[in-house]
Amino acid sequence: MKPAPFRYEAPRSVDAALALLGEDAKVLAGGQSLVPILNFRLARPATLVDVNRVEELAYLRRRGGVLRIGAVTRHATLERSDMVAQRWPLLRQAVRHVGHPQIRSRGTIGGSCAHGDPTAELPVALTALDARFHVRGRAGSRVLDAAEFFVSHLTTALRDDELLVEIEVPALPAGAGTGFAEHARTHGDWALAGAAVVVAPGYASVALLGAAPTPLRAGEAEAALVAGAGAAEAARLAGALVGDRWRAALTTALVRRALEEAGA
Amino acid sequence: MRISVEVNGQPHDEDVEPRTLLSDFLRHQLGLTGTHVGCEHGVCGACTVQVDDAPVRSCLMFAVQADGRSVRTVEALGDGELHPLQRAFHEHHALQCGFCTPGFLMSLEPFVRDRPDASDEEIREALAGNLCRCTGYEGIVAAVRQAVRERR
Numbered sequence: 001m002k003p004a005p006f007r008y009e010a011p012r013s014v015d016a017a018l019a020l021l022g023e024d025a026k027v028l029a030g031g032q033s034l035v036p037i038l039n040f041r042l043a044r045p046a047t048l049v050d051v052n053r054v055e056e057l058a059y060l061r062r063r064g065g066v067l068r069i070g071a072v073t074r075h076a077t078l079e080r081s082d083m084v085a086q087r088w089p090l091l092r093q094a095v096r097h098v099g100h101p102q103i104r105s106r107g108t109i110g111g112s113c114a115h116g117d118p119t120a121e122l123p124v125a126l127t128a129l130d131a132r133f134h135v136r137g138r139a140g141s142r143v144l145d146a147a148e149f150f151v152s153h154l155t156t157a158l159r160d161d162e163l164l165v166e167i168e169v170p171a172l173p174a175g176a177g178t179g180f181a182e183h184a185r186t187h188g189d190w191a192l193a194g195a196a197v198v199v200a201p202g203y204a205s206v207a208l209l210g211a212a213p214t215p216l217r218a219g220e221a222e223a224a225l226v227a228g229a230g231a232a233e234a235a236r237l238a239g240a241l242v243g244d245r246w247r248a249a250l251t252t253a254l255v256r257r258a259l260e261e262a263g264a
Numbered sequence: 265m266r267i268s269v270e271v272n273g274q275p276h277d278e279d280v281e282p283r284t285l286l287s288d289f290l291r292h293q294l295g296l297t298g299t300h301v302g303c304e305h306g307v308c309g310a311c312t313v314q315v316d317d318a319p320v321r322s323c324l325m326f327a328v329q330a331d332g333r334s335v336r337t338v339e340a341l342g343d344g345e346l347h348p349l350q351r352a353f354h355e356h357h358a359l360q361c362g363f364c365t366p367g368f369l370m371s372l373e374p375f376v377r378d379r380p381d382a383s384d385e386e387i388r389e390a391l392a393g394n395l396c397r398c399t400g401y402e403g404i405v406a407a408v409r410q411a412v413r414e415r416r
Binding site: 002003004005006007008010031032035036038039040048050052076099100101102103105106186187188 | 265281282283285304305306309312315318319320321323324325326328329371375388389390392393
């Protein structure tokens with residue numbers, strides 16, 4: 001028994017969960033990041049609101065070309081979805097780097113995003129895909145883009161009484177190729193740097209992992225790609241966004257690898 | 265809190281404090297000490313069990329979260345004789361002290377069952393979430409390779 005005592009609530013609906021949230025309550029989703037923090041007693045929330053039984057938030061749906069991911073959907077569900085692999089291959093490419101199979105059985109997409117770790121794979125892939133984050137609170141709903149949702153290291157725009165309920169991913173541009181590359185010291189460990197990219201005729205998106213306190217879009221590299229630059233030049237521009245030289249070199253190499261995988 | 269959980273096919277109704285980890289519940293309350301507890305923060309994989317057939321780290325789940333679910337631990341493997349994966353570990357010297365072994369077995373049993381076509385690279389990826397500090401991994405990879413081939 002490692003964590004400090006807490007009050008445990010396991011609501012079965014979003015409304016019931018929202019009624020329990022507030023200051024000193026913490027949402028427990030897959031628990032693959034939160035439970036270690038509790039075990040170390042780095043966090044001692046008075047109440048844990050376990051959303052694992054909120055079944056209305058466990059879904060992957062495609063409607064009108066748009067992918068809607070319920071926040072409590074497991075990594076393993078995303079990883080095994082043929083629909084995702086065919087239409088949003090970047091998510092399949094990225095999710096395979098999330099921890100290990102045992103982590104992906106339990107971890108959730110919403111949890112990965114709400115945790116706000118800038119070296120997590122899915123937030124970076126979702127940033128590259130122009131995903132929108134649907135948030136509900138007792139006061140109402142709001143929809144944020146990645147630049148608004150991810151605020152800083154382990155910090156998002158979510159307020160104490162709000163719950164991330166859905167992530168909406170638009171269709172890829174016609175003829176798009178995607179790529180994901182990262183470097184970790186050992187397989188499944190936290191990545192030190194990485195990149196998620198989408199390239200299509202007249203379109204490019206490059207998001208960096210571990211380059212800043214949030215996932216970071218490399219705007220100059222994207223503009224250069226659209227103007228006809230090759231993978232090497234675009235990768236150099238993206239790497240230049242990273243402060244220290246070693247990490248910059250690593251980022252440059254990984255962006256190039258991801259762009260080549262995407263067919264740039 | 266009162267929970268009802270099926271462990272290795274047996275129903276259990278137990279009272280647990282919400283902060284009781286599933287790993288501690290299995291070991292201390294049910295006496296199933298085959299599940300080993302290593303790092304207690306989700307890195308080593310020694311405590312891996314299956315919940316509704318999916319391998320999970322039991323130190324990253326609370327026992328209350330297993331309410332209404334089905335849990336399998338290493339005690340469920342083999343029935344009087346060794347499970348084929350256990351036999352392969354024995355034959356390939358895939359354990360030395362054996363502390364990590366239950367976690368490896370519970371992680372890999374569904375993989376061996378579902379992936380008879382697995383390549384060596386896929387086998388290495390499948391066991392990457394479990395740490396062994398004494399044998400090195402060559403014997404473990406060889407054991408899984410044999411168990412996978414026996415399924416073909």
